[in-house]
Amino acid sequence: MINPKIFKAYDIRSTYPDEINEEAVELIARGIYAYFAKKLNKQDMTICVGHDMRFSSPSLYHVMTETLKKQGVKVIRLGLVSTPTVYFATKTYGYDVGIQISASHNPKEYNGVKFLYRDGDALIKIGQTTGMHEVKDVVMHQQFLPYQSGGSVEEKSNVITEETQQALDAIQPISLSGLTVVSDPANAMGILPLTELFKHLEAKHIMINETLDGTFPAHQADPLQHKTLRQLQDAVVKEHTDIGIAMDGDADRVMFIDEKGEIVPATLITALIAREILSKKPGELILVDVRYTRNVEHVVTKHKGKVHFCRIGHALITDQVNKEGAIFAGESSGHYYFQSMGGTESSMRVVLYVLNVLAREQKPFSEIMKELSTSEESGEVNYTLPDKFTNEDILAKLKEQYADGKLNTLDGIAIDFPTWRLSVRFSNTEPLLRLNVEADTKEELKKAFGQLKKYLLSLGLHAEE
Numbered sequence: 318m319i320n321p322k323i324f325k326a327y328d329i330r331s332t333y334p335d336e337i338n339e340e341a342v343e344l345i346a347r348g349i350y351a352y353f354a355k356k357l358n359k360q361d362m363t364i365c366v367g368h369d370m371r372f373s374s375p376s377l378y379h380v381m382t383e384t385l386k387k388q389g390v391k392v393i394r395l396g397l398v399s400t401p402t403v404y405f406a407t408k409t410y411g412y413d414v415g416i417q418i419s420a421s422h423n424p425k426e427y428n429g430v431k432f433l434y435r436d437g438d439a440l441i442k443i444g445q446t447t448g449m450h451e452v453k454d455v456v457m458h459q460q461f462l463p464y465q466s467g468g469s470v471e472e473k474s475n476v477i478t479e480e481t482q483q484a485l486d487a488i489q490p491i492s493l494s495g496l497t498v499v500s501d502p503a504n505a506m507g508i509l510p511l512t513e514l515f516k517h518l519e520a521k522h523i524m525i526n527e528t529l530d531g532t533f534p535a536h537q538a539d540p541l542q543h544k545t546l547r548q549l550q551d552a553v554v555k556e557h558t559d560i561g562i563a564m565d566g567d568a569d570r571v572m573f574i575d576e577k578g579e580i581v582p583a584t585l586i587t588a589l590i591a592r593e594i595l596s597k598k599p600g601e602l603i604l605v606d607v608r609y610t611r612n613v614e615h616v617v618t619k620h621k622g623k624v625h626f627c628r629i630g631h632a633l634i635t636d637q638v639n640k641e642g643a644i645f646a647g648e649s650s651g652h653y654y655f656q657s658m659g660g661t662e663s664s665m666r667v668v669l670y671v672l673n674v675l676a677r678e679q680k681p682f683s684e685i686m687k688e689l690s691t692s693e694e695s696g697e698v699n700y701t702l703p704d705k706f707t708n709e710d711i712l713a714k715l716k717e718q719y720a721d722g723k724l725n726t727l728d729g730i731a732i733d734f735p736t737w738r739l740s741v742r743f744s745n746t747e748p749l750l751r752l753n754v755e756a757d758t759k760e761e762l763k764k765a766f767g768q769l770k771k772y773l774l775s776l777g778l779h780a781e782e
Contacts, residue, residue: 319341319457320336321457323429324449327431327442327445327449328429329345329429329431330427330428330429331429333373333426337377337427337429339380344456345456346381347456351461352451356434359413361390362390362414363413364412365415367395367396367398367402367406369399369418369506370505370531371427373428373531374419374428386470387464388462388464388465389464391468392469395473395474398477398509399569400419401662401665402510403415404440404662405479407440408440408658408659409480414433414434415440416430421565422570425531433661438659439659440658440661441635442635444631481513481516484665488669490519490672491673491677493519496559496675497557498560498672499525499552499558500522500524500525500562501548501561503535504531504534505529505564507538508529512527523552523556526548535548538564538565541570541572546563554578559682560575560672561573561574570651570652570662577683581682584605585612585686585690586651586671587603588617588647589686590645590671592620595617596620599621600621600623601643602641603623603624603643603646605626606649607627607727607729607731607740608697609694610738611692612689612691625637625643627648634652634660635659639656639660692756693755694755697751699749701778701781702748702749702778703776706777711750715739716730728742729742729751736756737762737765739752739765752769754766
């Protein structure tokens with residue numbers, strides 16, 4: 318039996334081998350096929366499959382591809398690739414479905430499955446609002462289609478070569494010969510796109526933790542946990558580099574360190590890329606998630622673009638990019654989405670945009686970021702909810718407490734005031750409230766955050782360390 322809890326909001330994920338194992342992946346493969354056979358109204362589909370560097374991934378990859386073959390699928394085996402490479406292959410080669418065996422940024426004992434389908438030029442990731450519940454029902458009730466003949470397996474190697482060239486053609490690099498870059502892919506899949514990309518760039522590139530190793534010997538591949546960035550921050554300062562680049566486990570997220578060793582907020586990278594895009598295509602729509610909006614909104618408005626807010630979650634944002642025709646979207650977790658990639662992430666494009674600006678401006682990265690920044694951000698703080706309150710209770714109290722602000726209920730609640738803004742959301746998996754605050758000045762941020770903290774503590778919530 319499969320634990321239904323492995324079907325998450327945006328992928329299938331759990332620990333190996335107790336919940337994600339070869340037997341479970343066989344059932345998941347059959348469930349994915351049955352769902353798409355109905356969804357796409359075709360059984361003779363072509364599905365590409367890739368996997369990451371985790372110790373359990375090759376075995377799960379083999380089971381996935383062989384099971385799909387037995388369902389009559391034409392299977393394209395991409396081998397060891399990043400998640401954006403699976404997205405690239407699905408769109409560029411016109412495959413029906415793309416599947417990646419990966420647990421992204423999770424620790425070594427985890428594994429999972431990310432999957433999506435192609436709808437013309439758009440890619441639709443399977444998440445809580447786009448089919449995950451249906452796939453879960455198929456698997457839990459074993460509503461599979463019979464195995465059939467006619468399936469095949471084809472190896473397709475070096476997809477990353479074409480992916481890199483497409484990125485270089487789209488964001489043509491200027492001379493980067495004066496730049497020194499240090500990167501930390503954390504022994505994970507970012508090694509492949511970073512290595513391939515810098516073959517074509519004139520910048521000096523230093524990579525740490527450069528060997529693929531699914532045990533993550535240096536640190537977890539999760540740059541949203543700022544403790545995992547300390548080694549990169551130290552390397553930037555020690556090597557006197559212009560910039561530091563970190564990627565997460567499956568390389569669909571990228572974070573940056575300035576020349577002082579300071580972490581650059583992802584919203585400023587969104588603002589930078591939005592400015593670059595709008596300078597050539599004014600009037601385009603940019604999306605930003607509800608956690609922090611002020612910096613991006615200022616830059617987009619200044620450069621004659623339009624901005625819409627979006628809910629948090631990579632599948633949700635990809636869906637909104639496609640539905641609203643947004644040219645670009647940025648999420649404060651380090652995901653960046655491009656319309657030209659079917660609404661999905663391309664870490665290569667992000668790196669190229671940032672390095673081009675750094676080389677062109679001939680200024681320290683910290684100065685470029687300071688020029689884009691008009692609002693200070695708190696960083697996300699989690700609070701544990703007391704048993705006596707539901708999520709709705711807390712939201713109701715916050716709405717009442719801050720009733721004089723402008724309310725947005727797109728994802729949790731966000732409340733805007735003339736000089737500051739708060740965003741409150743809840744974890745999908747834990748009894749946690751997630752608080753983000755932004756303000757015009759550090760003093761205003763400290764004041765607003767202090768007031769909010771005092772109020773939440775008075776309700777019986779406890780801040781996590």
